[in-house]
Amino acid sequence: MFSVETRTVDGQVTALGSAGPFTVVIDRQTEVGGGGKGFNGGQLLYLAIAGCVSNDLFREAPGLGVDLRSVRVVVHGEFSGDPAVSEPVTYDVELSGEGDLESLVKAVDRIAEIPNSLRRGTSVSLGRIRVA
Numbered sequence: 001m002f003s004v005e006t007r008t009v010d011g012q013v014t015a016l017g018s019a020g021p022f023t024v025v026i027d028r029q030t031e032v033g034g035g036g037k038g039f040n041g042g043q044l045l046y047l048a049i050a051g052c053v054s055n056d057l058f059r060e061a062p063g064l065g066v067d068l069r070s071v072r073v074v075v076h077g078e079f080s081g082d083p084a085v086s087e088p089v090t091y092d093v094e095l096s097g098e099g100d101l102e103s104l105v106k107a108v109d110r111i112a113e114i115p116n117s118l119r120r121g122t123s124v125s126l127g128r129i130r131v132a
Contacts (some may be wrong), residue, residue, distance in 0.1 A: 017044075051073075
């Protein structure tokens with residue numbers, strides 16, 4: 001099991017998200033009350049898809065005899081409704097290297113954890129609330 005967390009910075013909307021020693025800046029656009037200094041939640045969701053696919057391509061490549069040199073993953077989607085939820089998402093993969101690159105991408109599409117979690121409708125629930 002692993003956990004991630006966010007903590008606001010100096011009483012601002014801007015927050016730092018962390019997972020162990022790694023951090024990312026989380027924020028909202030200035031026109032909707034944020035500081036405009038980082039990713040919003042929707043961007044992070046789509047970035048999680050791109051990051052997972054990219055990491056899995058490099059993880060799986062050696063086992064399939066692929067010498068992978070570079071990867072670019074672009075995720076496309078939109079949020080709508082009230083409350084806003086993501087509409088269907090697609091992603092494009094651009095890569096270079098030696099070996100059967102198309103088979104590698106198709107294999108990763110079948111096993112990538114984040115896309116599969118979304119496809120299978122992972123349950124999300126509120127845990128405890130602590131008021132300070």
